[in-house]
Amino acid sequence: xMKRLIATLVVxxxxxxxxxxxxxxxxxVTVGYLNLVNAQLVxxxxxxxxxxxxxxxxxxxxxxxxxxxxxxxxxxxxxxxGLGNPPTAIGATRALPxxxxxxxxxxxxxxxxxxxxxxxxxxxxxxxxxxxAAPFGSTTHYLLLQALKDEGVDPASMKxxxxxxxxIAAAWLRGxxxxxxxxxxxxxxxxxxxxxxxxxxxxMTKRGYPTWxxxxxxxxxxxxxxxxxxxxxxxxxxxxxxxxxxxxKTAEIIAEELSLPLPxxxxxxxxxxxxxxxxxxxxxxxxxxAKKGKFVDTxxxxxxxxxxxxxxxxxxxxxxxxxxxxxxxxxxxxxH
Amino acid sequence: MSAEASPMAIxxxxxxxxxxxxxxxRVSRSMLLSTLTVAVLLAAWAIxxxxxxxxxxxxxxxxxxxxxxxxxxxxxxxxxxxxxxLGASLYRILTAFALACLVGIPLGxxxxxxxxxxxxxxxxxxxxxxxxxxxxxxxxxxxxxxxxSSKLSLLFLAGxxxxxxxxxxxxxxxxxxxxxxxxxxxxxRRHLLFHVYLPAAGPLILAGMRISLGFxxxxxxxxxxxxxxxxxxWMIWDAAKxxxxxxxxxxxxxxxxxxxxxxxxxxxxxxxxxxxxxx
Numbered sequence: 001x002m003k004r005l006i007a008t009l010v011v012x013x014x015x016x017x018x019x020x021x022x023x024x025x026x027x028x029v030t031v032g033y034l035n036l037v038n039a040q041l042v043x044x045x046x047x048x049x050x051x052x053x054x055x056x057x058x059x060x061x062x063x064x065x066x067x068x069x070x071x072x073x074x075x076x077x078x079x080x081x082g083l084g085n086p087p088t089a090i091g092a093t094r095a096l097p098x099x100x101x102x103x104x105x106x107x108x109x110x111x112x113x114x115x116x117x118x119x120x121x122x123x124x125x126x127x128x129x130x131x132x133a134a135p136f137g138s139t140t141h142y143l144l145l146q147a148l149k150d151e152g153v154d155p156a157s158m159k160x161x162x163x164x165x166x167x168i169a170a171a172w173l174r175g176x177x178x179x180x181x182x183x184x185x186x187x188x189x190x191x192x193x194x195x196x197x198x199x200x201x202x203x204m205t206k207r208g209y210p211t212w213x214x215x216x217x218x219x220x221x222x223x224x225x226x227x228x229x230x231x232x233x234x235x236x237x238x239x240x241x242x243x244x245x246x247x248x249k250t251a252e253i254i255a256e257e258l259s260l261p262l263p264x265x266x267x268x269x270x271x272x273x274x275x276x277x278x279x280x281x282x283x284x285x286x287x288x289x290a291k292k293g294k295f296v297d298t299x300x301x302x303x304x305x306x307x308x309x310x311x312x313x314x315x316x317x318x319x320x321x322x323x324x325x326x327x328x329x330x331x332x333x334x335x336h
Numbered sequence: 337m338s339a340e341a342s343p344m345a346i347x348x349x350x351x352x353x354x355x356x357x358x359x360x361x362r363v364s365r366s367m368l369l370s371t372l373t374v375a376v377l378l379a380a381w382a383i384x385x386x387x388x389x390x391x392x393x394x395x396x397x398x399x400x401x402x403x404x405x406x407x408x409x410x411x412x413x414x415x416x417x418x419x420x421x422l423g424a425s426l427y428r429i430l431t432a433f434a435l436a437c438l439v440g441i442p443l444g445x446x447x448x449x450x451x452x453x454x455x456x457x458x459x460x461x462x463x464x465x466x467x468x469x470x471x472x473x474x475x476x477x478x479x480x481x482x483x484x485s486s487k488l489s490l491l492f493l494a495g496x497x498x499x500x501x502x503x504x505x506x507x508x509x510x511x512x513x514x515x516x517x518x519x520x521x522x523x524x525r526r527h528l529l530f531h532v533y534l535p536a537a538g539p540l541i542l543a544g545m546r547i548s549l550g551f552x553x554x555x556x557x558x559x560x561x562x563x564x565x566x567x568x569x570w571m572i573w574d575a576a577k578x579x580x581x582x583x584x585x586x587x588x589x590x591x592x593x594x595x596x597x598x599x600x601x602x603x604x605x606x607x608x609x610x611x612x613x614x615x
Binding site: 067070074090094170171177311312 | 413563
């Protein structure tokens with residue numbers, strides 16, 4: 001901490017003296033990426049970020065889920081991160097120093113609720129008295145509670161456990177849990193071992209509860225190195241383009257990155273929605289700096305839900321969520 | 337150590353009265369100093385937060401923590417009140433600790449009395465004692481599942497070595513004169529155990545139990561991270577996910593105070609069972 005402070009002081013003093021001549025360059029950029037299937041893996045695998053930022057030490061940190069990412073951000077351990085909409089709503093409400101700058105992915109059937117086939121669970125109502133797992137604070141925990149509420153099933157009528165995705169897979173293999181809502185690549189392990197999909201996150205999108213992951217940048221980093229935020233976005237956009245244009249090669253990359261068989265990687269890819277960067281600044285997604293898009297609405301309804309769950313103290317006004325979404329960098333990159 | 341352990345030392349009456357007059361002011365003075373520490377800490381906390389020097393996300397105001405305490409006491413946190421969370425944690429700790437004592441004390445006595453038993457069992461104890469609890473825990477979860485048994489086992493394993501080792505030490509440091517004296521009076525092994533070894537080693541065993549209870553306590557949050565839905569440790573972990581730092585700090589304070597109370601209770605029990613021991 002102290003070292004960091006001193007380093008910051010030294011860097012900023014240096015920056016002040018050198019500002020007139022040369023532009024600031026970070027010595028190191030730390031990217032926290034979520035352990036799921038999306039184009040960030042492509043960007044990482046192809047080293048696109050390093051190409052955009054020559055001479056900068058780039059460090060990738062794999063983070064298990066939204067809760068851990070929030071902790072990493074609160075602890076100032078990353079410069080860029082990724083968050084699903086529930087953790088984003090939490091972070092924005094708790095005034096974490098971050099801004100949302102990029103759509104990382106939309107969640108379709110890459111996230112789903114798996115139920116044990118031999119337990120005869122055909123609807124959410126059958127979950128009564130069963131043991132259900134989800135990583136608390138994540139997109140799937142949010143969707144689980146939302147789905148139960150819509151079906152009129154009392155969450156207290158079942159045992160809902162907080163487990164990390166990898167622990168869910170282990171507990172599933174042991175037979176400790178009857179159902180779980182979580183994501184690939186671990187989801188597949190449950191499906192292949194006596195499980196079937198009851199409902200996917202994509203179906204919840206159609207019911208009006210979209211879930212997605214958004215790329216965030218630390219405010220301090222963005223203020224100091226705005227051009228490097230653009231470079232980051234540019235690299236991620238290249239990754240997204242590659243994903244959209246070369247599905248087969250992408251599947252190979254995903255398979256290698258996550259040590260998966262190729263058919264599994266291909267299927268998981270199809271369950272993830274990628275949005276080309278020039279479409280991200282439309283009404284449907286981030287919107288523009290002048291008029292923010294539907295992501296704000298999703299954030300507000302997510303935050304409202306979390307307030308009702310007593311996970312958040314109060315619902316902030318719309319302006320706070322609008323201020324969190326910052327399409328300006330993306331607008332520059334895509335030339336709008 | 338040996339001078340203290342001898343119960344036969346007769347204090348000089350004059351010395352005792354002088355000590356007696358000194359004792360009261362000394363106790364109240366240390367009480368005063370202890371209170372001062374707490375007061376200074378609280379004041380520093382209040383000032384730092386009131387002046388806005390600390391980000392409230394990381395260090396909430398004392399009032400916010402107090403409000404979290406009242407709310408959790410009355411309305412509860414995620415389906416259970418503070419007392420229910422505390423009950424769940426205490427059940428885990430005390431059950432595991434009782435099991436650790438039930439296994440650890442006989443084991444320690446056996447290892448203390450018999451060189452062979454010590455040689456046989458030492459590698460096991462010495463090997464797993466320094467293992468970090470979380471490393472052990474992943475294996476326990478795989479073997480025993482995510483239910484209560486893996487949590488209890490982790491706490492049990494955390495508490496066991498302390499008890500075993502201090503019991504061995506306690507038994508081996510019993511003055512052989514006592515043993516020989518009892519033997520010459522015709523004591524058999526049973527007599528030796530219950531009338532010589534255990535009473536003489538008792539105070540040290542109890543000291544070991546206190547340390548071991550403290551160690552069990554430190555592993556609580558780790559034990560409740562995996563698939564718990566109640567418990568103080570779980571509450572802290574869950575609140576951290578939602579950045580509810582007021583609940584986190586409140587939970588830590590409750591955890592700390594409960595630990596102090598547990599230790600005081602252990603000392604009380606020691607005084608009751610072994611009035612000859614100085615605790």
